[in-house]
Amino acid sequence: GIQVEQSPPDLILQEGANSTLRCNFSDSVNNLQWFHQNPWGQLINLFYIPSGTKQNGRLSATTVATERYSLLYISSSQTTDSGVYFCAGYSGGSNYKLTFGKGTLLTVNP
Amino acid sequence: NAGVTQTPKFQVLKTGQSMTLQCAQDMNHEYMSWYRQDPGMGLRLIHYSVGAGITDQGEVPNGYNVSRSTTEDFPLRLLSAAPSQTSVYFCASGRGTGAYNEQFFGPGTRLTVL
Numbered sequence: 001g002i003q004v005e006q007s008p009p010d011l012i013l014q015e016g017a018n019s020t021l022r023c024n025f026s027d028s029v030n031n032l033q034w035f036h037q038n039p040w041g042q043l044i045n046l047f048y049i050p051s052g053t054k055q056n057g058r059l060s061a062t063t064v065a066t067e068r069y070s071l072l073y074i075s076s077s078q079t080t081d082s083g084v085y086f087c088a089g090y091s092g093g094s095n096y097k098l099t100f101g102k103g104t105l106l107t108v109n110p
Numbered sequence: 111n112a113g114v115t116q117t118p119k120f121q122v123l124k125t126g127q128s129m130t131l132q133c134a135q136d137m138n139h140e141y142m143s144w145y146r147q148d149p150g151m152g153l154r155l156i157h158y159s160v161g162a163g164i165t166d167q168g169e170v171p172n173g174y175n176v177s178r179s180t181t182e183d184f185p186l187r188l189l190s191a192a193p194s195q196t197s198v199y200f201c202a203s204g205r206g207t208g209a210y211n212e213q214f215f216g217p218g219t220r221l222t223v224l
Contacts, residue, residue: 043218
């Protein structure tokens with residue numbers, strides 16, 4: 001079936017630490033995206049990354065589509081990085097929807 | 111460029127009342143969709159549209175209606191609100207006629223039905 005699995009489910013860091021979040025996805029999911037849901041509930045686009053590597057400041061992402069996984073790297077974390085990180089992929093068929101993982105809850109302590 | 115906007119931000123309804131959640135985008139995107147986010151259930155697709163005049167059902171369409179008279183606007187109507195519709199509602203848009211391109215989300219509407 002259509003699956004998007006994220007790990008770890010929870011992560012607590014001290015400010016300044018680095019972290020890696022993982023997203024595994026099944027064969028029927030493509031065109032990965034990463035989102036950050038901030039403590040106010042907004043879903044912020046981080047990366048649209050069907051394959052390859054992208055960087056944006058302290059954040060970078062890599063998707064290896066042939067091995068069905070994507071990684072989100074956060075370097076020198078800040079308290080404002082706290083929130084839930086979701087990966088989501090397009091699952092085709094009749095519903096044309098994004099399938100979301102359950103998310104990683106990141107807490108960055110000062 | 112405002113992106114995707116939603117109104118209202120918060121709403122409280124009584125059971126049986128009706129209301130419309132507004133969604134607009136200024137990016138000339140063909141594809142628009144509505145999701146609801148519930149604890150433990152993640153984000154679930156309610157309805158989507160691949161262009162003006164074209165809408166279709168998602169995973170959880172019961173109790174909701176949509177229409178798409180313009181490219182910019184995609185309102186979601188609750189016909190007779192029920193407590194089970196208490197949720198956070200997100201509107202999204204993207205290029206093309208499916209969710210295969212980058213999707214952009216609005217800020218959400220937090221709805222409580224008493």
